[in-house]
Amino acid sequence: MEKFEKKLMPLAEVVSKNKYLLTMRDSFAMIMPLLIIGSIFTLIANFPIAPWMEFLKNTTIGDKTLASLISIPAGCTVSFLALFLAFAIGYNFAPHIGITDRASAGFVSLVSWLILMPQFTEFTPEGATEAIKVASVPLGWVGAKGVFIAIVVAFCSVKIFGFALNKNWTIKMPEGVPPTVARAFSALIPMTLSFTIIWAVAVLFVLTPFDNAFNFVYKILQMPLQTLGGTVIAQTVVYIFAHILWFFGIHGTNVTDSVYAPILTALSAENQAALAVGQALPNIINLQFQNLFATFGGGGSTLSLLIIAILTARSERIKKLSNLSILPGIFGINEPVIFGLPIILNPILFIPFLLVPTVNIISTWAVMKIGLVPLCNGVMLPWTTPPVISGFLVSGWQGAVWQIVLIVIGCLIYFPFVKALDDQYLKEDAEAKAKQENANFTSMDLDSIDLDAIEL
Template sequence: MANVDSGFMGVLEKRLMPLAEMVGKNKYLLTLRDTFAAIMPLLIVGSMFTLIGSFPIQAWTEFLANTTIGAETLASLISVPAMCTVSMMALFVAFLMGYNFAEHEKLDDRLAAGIVSLLAWLLLLPLYTEFTPEGATEAFKVASMPLGWIGSKGVFVAIVSGFLSVKVYGALVHKNLMIKMPEGVPPTVSRAFSALIPMSVTVVCVWIVRVLFTMTPWGDLFTFLYSFLQIPLQNLGGTVFAQAFVYLFAHILWFFGIHGTNITDSVYQPILLTLSAQNQEAIAAGLAAPNIINAQFQSLFATLGGGGSTLSLLVAMLFFCRSDRIQKLAKLSIGPGIFNINEPIIFGLPIVLNPVLLVPFILVPLFNIVTTYGVMAIGLVPITNGVLVPWTTPAIISGFLVSGWQGAVWQAVLLVCGVLIYLPFIKTLDRKYLADQELAKLEESGTSSAIDEIDLDNIDFDF
């Protein structure tokens, strides 16, 4: 037995848990929590199909690509569920933001608030896709729903527009600027008319924002926010400091529910791919690989199991945590996690907006970057060979493919180090969940009157 109120665990308990409680009472953060919890089943389903379609066995991927059903390949058909879930994530978030925020704004018609939020997001969405025909030099704008913005790139706008549109809508509702229907009118019809004026005014306000952005160099709010977030990354290059800064920035975005690596990769990935190509050319010419930082360094060593190097977290959860909530989630997430799909753990634990896990979520990737750079710089582990392996390739295997047996061993070392870093933080969260679990059992057994007699703060648990 160990006293969890002493030493480092006690410090975490005293410092982080009050912060978590404060976060738990904030209506904006609660809305985000409930929204991402609601889309968890969608993300899990989409992740499973992504795993099936991208399983890192060449014979399997070739089979999917060469097998046709009707006019489509099996690979394209398997990708449809992922496209309708993960790739359209912002669409669901846009509706659920308004639906969940309505409760905190004391609005009775949550469905109307969800519709307002979704409508506001759609009004701001650039309804075209740029298309350059083969052989042409000029891009054409084709009227369409742009999939690029409907996915993770559009989540940030969905959050902002959801909060602001429901704020405007709720203010009008609370001022009773509504059409009152006489008694006897069916409730559904009455609610529809009562939402008419607030919804119309909100739409006009959002439309004005849309019009104003058409007069800017960005053209729309989506492009503006996306470009604004990329500014700190424009001058980054292939140095360990650049890699560390990119991952620090990306993981802060991840903490707020934004797919950080999608944003940073749009600017940084071309640089990394160029560096990888230089390595591949040098090795082909019989020379030493010149670039330690490259695409393989980032995808295969900076993180294991996805953003935050959450494979280490999953191992810590499986072998060192005891609460039912964490154990069940770990067992559900370990399969996708091995293949670097970590949305279930990001949004299910959750890591998003969870101050208890913020420090290790950022620290583990930075530790991986700095130490991997060091062992490659001194020649202990070979610099990656520039070969692009599928992003779903599991750790150990991927390390062997790009850096030989030394790369595989080093990935194992990073995995263990990540477990050690995550362990005290996840144990802190596990202790809270165990306490909640104990309270729930007492209430279910009808002994809630004895709850006050239990000193949960002095319960000891094994590591």
Template sequence: MQKFLNWLEKVLTPMAKTIGENKYLIAIRDGFLLSTPLLIVGSLFLVLTNFPIPNWNEMMSSLLGDNWATMLNMPATASFDIMTILAVGGIGYSLAKQFKVDAMQAAIISLVSFFIVTPFTTVFTPEGSTEVYEVGSLPLRWMGSSGLFLGMVVALISTRMFVALLRKGWTIKMPDGVPPTVVKSFEALIPSFVIVTVFMIANWLANLTSYGNLQEILFKFLQTPLLSLGNTLGAMIIAYLFLHFFWFFGINGSSVVGAVFNPILRALSIENLDAFKNGAEIPNIITGQFQDMFATFGGGGSTLSLILVMILVCKSQRVKKLSQLSLIPGIFGINEPIIFGLPIVLNPVLLIPFALVPTINIIISYFCMDLGLVNYTNGIQLPWTTPPIISGFLVSGWQAAVLQVLLILLGMAIYYPFIKVLDNQYLKEEADAVEQEEEEINFDDFDFDDL
């Protein structure tokens, strides 16, 4: 095992170092880290809102009133649903800071550019009506994870244009004596005008297409490869490879893949439920419950296994603290803190296990059911936050609960060498940071009157 770890570290560390020194990827990483504390807080409230025990809703309604879920959902909504806004501002700020230009101005321009290419309408169908209305609004659909990829691209392009225009001298010079804040505002005037104009033209061109805007173009383009997926093991494997590929780039793969694949899984679940209620033979292995209860534990990438390994073997403070904060949300299937906080997004060290573990879970679970070792899922709808072991027992019997435990342990074994490489990298960074602090001498701390 040690030889394999050494080889893996030798292969992956240079790659991680190269990517870790790239200004654009650093900006993306820092942009995600900006929202990490809010995502962790939102995750905890999301667990409370969807706590998977019988009569939870009734009990909470009696204590807090009928609107208790809306109230407790607000922190999650206010963090998850505006994730892209936070990321765009953070990415623009970080990239500009690395190029040593006005970071706050770059962040503001990035946000304005993103809003220009985002439609300010929401499609709405009133209850009991079939007529579809377009309502003027700030669409949360694109403010959350669905708009994240375009947000990253816009932030990087707008900030890089801002840097280039400043370096070319396309600025308004102010006389000496003018306050620095005013100087910076006027310096950004011409670059802001150029950048806003470029994105306005891009949005106009997108409006000429049948999609109507850049957000829809990107979203529909990502779904196109998934249209032929169906009710087969091969289809589900392909769907999950796509799903985790999208997550790697910061796109909510569950939303993209689910838009095509979930209706199929839902129909298959209903078939199983009807057969279960009527005492007939259950027909389908692949269902919504198969996906939710056996493919991933703790969210995309089956990151509950990763969190457990982080807690047990990792030594860097960054990884240990994050794993402790992410454990409870992870048990209930919420893993945004790990996806964006570790991060997994654009992290080549973790790409292989992130896609491999769910794929292996799917294959093993499928053949266990096909061979009769585990019962087919019964189609009963459980809250998506139901923890493993409990969920397996309820949808497929005690054999399924045992299978879930074994799959989590297998996932831990697969994640182990990869997270150790990342842990060693973070340990070195932490040691270098401490050494640098010790070497730096701040002469402002000396009081020469005491000599």
């Protein structure tokens, strides 16, 4: 165990301090409120109750249906995922490479991304046989399809921007000029350099069969990664690795999500886009699958552990901790049980801690694959949404029922291990109580001796 921990700790430390992964984590956290708000409107427009759906479709305001009007905020948030990321990544990457003007770095990232984007949308008029190109910003690229190129171009363009700043290739303004004006002129040459290099790259792609960088990144990088990341094998391997890290006291999902969350978020955005237009949902594995079906109550799916502990445990240590931890556990917060029971470096709980999430992932994928439970609709719910409610909102009543089934299965898996731990704690408590009673008896025995009555 010690050797294994020594191997994992440096790896986790490297990942947790990597400036690129930290930037990704902070950028997704930065835009998450927008995604959640947009998802709420998508959920309202597609709430899984037939009379409500019919009401929205049949109610009109002017020449628009109520369903289409409610979908507008979602179209301005989730559908612009890559656009927001293009700015957020540049903004959050700046301090990691010594750039103090974070806003300028964000604009460098955003504009560079737009420079690479095709400036037209193909449109086939009704009755025509050939598509025509309409000058526009293609909305297809500002959503999930444009995420990976937003990530790549953000890091590259801001690195160029930072290089020029560090070389002092800037315009120095005289003293007394307002700081905002001075910063603007200071960024002028580095911005120009970044935009020129990115523009040159865009021109080079015109000479290739891909025509533009967006097509290249999507076909060569994003699609293969999403295909690989959207498999049940990838999801299972990632979660086993995350839980091994958790077992050694490292926040495993923080480590894995910095790499895996962008892939899952893009897959969720595709599902939500399909939901909004009434198409079949394309992806079983996505962010909602991971957050709402892989675990309940936090890492290790410890909500099942807490339920079985409350129902069966006899040791005061487990009973009190479980009663205190059950409410946070319902909302996905399980640090009290991870560090208090503890689960960390506890060999008795290591097997179920890995096994329960693995069973959840594989079995959920299977029931969704055969159509027994609907696929997650891509609606971005807060990770603290309690089970049953979350299942109903993203996967209908079948999802809610399946969450209950998984929690019960988790209870059955945890039961023998919790019982073994409970027996161990009962034995330790009994031994501690016996020692205390023995100590008290010895103390009382000595106190009862009348030293004055002893004849010398």
